[in-house]
Amino acid sequence: MRKEEEGRLKEINLVKIEQERTIREEKEERERLDPIYKENIAKAEQDKLLQLGEVNKLKEKRIIEERQKQEKIDQIYKEELDKVEQKKLQQLGEASKLKEKRMLEEDKARKQLDKMHKKRIAEAEKERSDRLEEARKLIEKKLKEEEEIRLKEEKVRKIKEQNEREMKANETRKLQEAEVKKSKEIERENLQKVEERMLNESQEQEKKDQS
Numbered sequence: 001m002r003k004e005e006e007g008r009l010k011e012i013n014l015v016k017i018e019q020e021r022t023i024r025e026e027k028e029e030r031e032r033l034d035p036i037y038k039e040n041i042a043k044a045e046q047d048k049l050l051q052l053g054e055v056n057k058l059k060e061k062r063i064i065e066e067r068q069k070q071e072k073i074d075q076i077y078k079e080e081l082d083k084v085e086q087k088k089l090q091q092l093g094e095a096s097k098l099k100e101k102r103m104l105e106e107d108k109a110r111k112q113l114d115k116m117h118k119k120r121i122a123e124a125e126k127e128r129s130d131r132l133e134e135a136r137k138l139i140e141k142k143l144k145e146e147e148e149i150r151l152k153e154e155k156v157r158k159i160k161e162q163n164e165r166e167m168k169a170n171e172t173r174k175l176q177e178a179e180v181k182k183s184k185e186i187e188r189e190n191l192q193k194v195e196e197r198m199l200n201e202s203q204e205q206e207k208k209d210q211s
Contacts, residue, residue: 008094015084022080
């Protein structure tokens, strides 16, 4: 877009330079014609006594022709200048339209970039949120698994403690039963000894009574 503007500005400058060159050439032409005109006037002055009427006619005719020529040149110059100005205005209008179009395109591109940027941010936020949610679920799952393992271990520990308590209780019961049995055996033995002693004493007493 900048290259196109530079090209148009360059073309405008070329037109301006061409216009200045035309003016300069016209000025040089007038400066070249002026000495000739003066020389002719000098000759006419020398011949004015003989050809006064003719010189006056020629002079008038030449003045009219010069005026017409000058007017024609001025008209051509004015028309060319008007064309250049019109072309310049047209080119400036086109340049303004192109600039406006470029600004609209840049604004559209900027809006598209903003939209894409917002979309990428939203996608990144969603991805981050999804990852956080996934991580949270994994942590909850891991905690749940660890809790299940802990509960299982707690259950196993309680069962083990219960079995140990039952084993200790059984051992204690067996020891108590053994002690009771032993106590009964001792009591039975003692009772038997007492009965035997009483029987012996009774027999000895009977023997004493018979003698």
